[in-house]
Amino acid sequence: MLAGFVALLALGFVATRGDAQPNTMKLIAPGVWFREGDLVNQDHCNNVIIEMKDYLIVVDANFPSGARLALADAKKVSPKPVKFVFDTHHHGDHTYGNAVWTGAGATTIAYQGVAEEMKRYEPARWKMAMKQRKDVADMHRDSVEPPQQTFTDSPHVITDGTRRVEFYHFGWAHTRGDGFLYLPQERVLCSGDAAVNGPYNFTGDGNIGNWPKVLDGALQLKVDHVLPGHGGAGGKEILTGQRAFMIELHKAVQQAVASGKKLDDLVKKSNGKQVASLQLPDSVKNWVSADSLPDQVKDAFNEVTTGKPAGDLPH
């Protein structure tokens, strides 16, 4: 017990959130594993590994270092090769490992909007990440490797007779390219960052006003398991809670604007730190943190006052 604990400490596996289990694999359904990424120390996203008859499908490429960890864990659960890696959206923590996977023989696949977002934001973000992350710098590339296959149909379907895999796009929530992976038989939904389980929402490329509608689309599916891009696995409550958070955020900012409040009234500087002065109801507290709320309020404020999605505004 003690030896195990010391080993965990030595590896940096220190949970800072109640139920976070970074770098662990959890069996969700037969042949479906959820791998929780180390968000706190390495900014890794979660991965999902899906076993088909002759090969594996992995959800999200992760950062290069996360890709290597997920690939090593995939090898532990199955001798089958990784054939497809699905990029849920264009962010670096979900796609910068693309070349690691293709180098190992996999094909990267995404909704067409992911490739379009990359054209919009890259290579600027890749170049920035190279300065901040050794694993990105060590790729010795000028930019992210775009997904090799893109689709525009929704659902886009892959099946091999043993399992049916459906890829959906329900519109613009976290990014213009948000894709979902759904296993209808197992009622498993991989939501990327369109639905996260915790205070991990980045709204800078997003469309807060439209976000709930995207989740309405996801909620049309029969879902027992939701495997989010960040935070632990759960059920449908991740979708409904995330939806409620976006509605409450938008509503609170809208009401503040209607009562004449300015951005400076809603986000204040205190000891060089941003502090949001508005409160969201306790029912959505799983998605609220003092660190992330100020930027979310700012993005919502800009949407409400300009009538444009946050991601359409200069940023």
Ligand SMILES: [Zn+2]
């Ligand atoms: Zn993201």
Ligand SMILES: [Zn+2]
């Ligand atoms: Zn992410």
